[in-house]
Amino acid sequence: MYKVIRYDLRYGVLEGWRKLLLAVGMGALVLVNCYIDFVSLSLYFTGELWSFRSLGVSLGDMIVLGLGGNFGRGELREFVFPTLWYLSVLFPCTMTLTLASDDLSSGGVQIMSRLRGRGRWWLSKCALGAALVVLYYAALYALLWLVCVLLGFRSSVVPNEAVFSTRLSAAFVASETTKAALFAALILQPILVTVALCLVEMSMTLFLKPIYALIAVAAYLAAGTLVLSPAFLGNFAMPLRSSAIGVYNFDFLSCLVICAALSAAAVLAGWWKIAKTDIL
């Protein structure tokens, strides 16, 4: 079992490295978005277009403004669909969508017969899916961090209060939060949610055609932008709705428990299904 997971991780990741270019593409979109935001902030605070370095922005600001999601619908707040955040979660879901079905139509049969177990094959695919998601976010955040360093921004996850309250027209509660809690909200929660969603989606591809699984996950994520409920995991993946940054109770511990339970359920469902599936 260990050997096949190692095999999948080594060669699955190497074979699928082009998929990780999606992280670079996503990073580029976030940077363009931040550039526009920072230029307008620069104009607002200094009266000049290009002096946004003096604003004291940080990596935290880039993540919050680019990948923060939205605060949700409110009586006083206009709903704006968080396109960048949505894409940032949907991209890894497309990366892992056909991992299982592609493998079954290529070398998977050889691996399965050597493992003498469908379930063990499925576990190795789940490990590969989770690893790809983690690598995707690692590449995305590394790119944003690198830009921060190159442009002389702060590489801290703590957002700038002035930037936050001006750009988002919201109270800044992050000043009462520890760095660890901010790191969890900005970095870890989106990863946990995306891993869980990808595992659910991969499991669904054993029951449905992959495109239907992707549509279902995309619709579920879109619904989560509208509904402030833990039943919609997307809420936990939006830093703006986290208990560390926003005023809602989408905290790290609940996220961890729900994502772990959902991931386990997805793996078990896939295990059960693959044991019954005819491999044609």
Add this chain to the structure above:
Amino acid sequence: MEIKLKNVTKTFAQTNVIEDVSMSMRSGRVYGLQGINGCGKTMLMRLISGLIHPTSGQVCVDGKALVGENSFPESMGLLIENPAFLKSYSGRKNLEMLASIRGRIDGNGVQSALERVGLAENADKKYGKYSLGMRQKLGIACAVMERPDLILLDESFISLDEAAVERTVQIIREERERGALIILSCHDYDLLTGCSDEIYKMVAGRLAHRLVRDETGQFKEAAL
């Protein structure tokens, strides 16, 4: 090794693709499957390999039914329909990666398999650049490299040139001598009779005839 199929039926969308098949096979023999396209040869191989489950009946290997998590025979090499490997790796690397899962053979074992199928010279070329014949050779090398007890070769002569066909026939003979149980399907009747000890003719998912080679080397009709 002994494989027994007991009244095996496989149904897809209310159509029996395999119908009430019972047969018994043992080590050190080559079993040929013959029949027109769609008669169920590949499905029968998939059932024996554990890739699909019978709708009714049982496939038993050494007395144990192939069910649940352990639905595959313990020691099996297979080439069913088209071989499939990772395109961006060489033929050698593909085999080495697969061999590393069970750890039964090392690089020398892989090299030996590549030489047996006549692919040693092109072993370091990317699989994606292989011709159909080279892909087929790699598939055969993959099926036999770990010296498995059961070898399933479905239409394995497709796209092979004359020399490669000769080599494959030689490999089948060597593996039989070693004691492997080999199941082979092929549309070329002369080739099939040249390799097999028994031939099963299939018609519409059923076993219609069984031919067994006698002491004189001739095939004679035998009871199913």
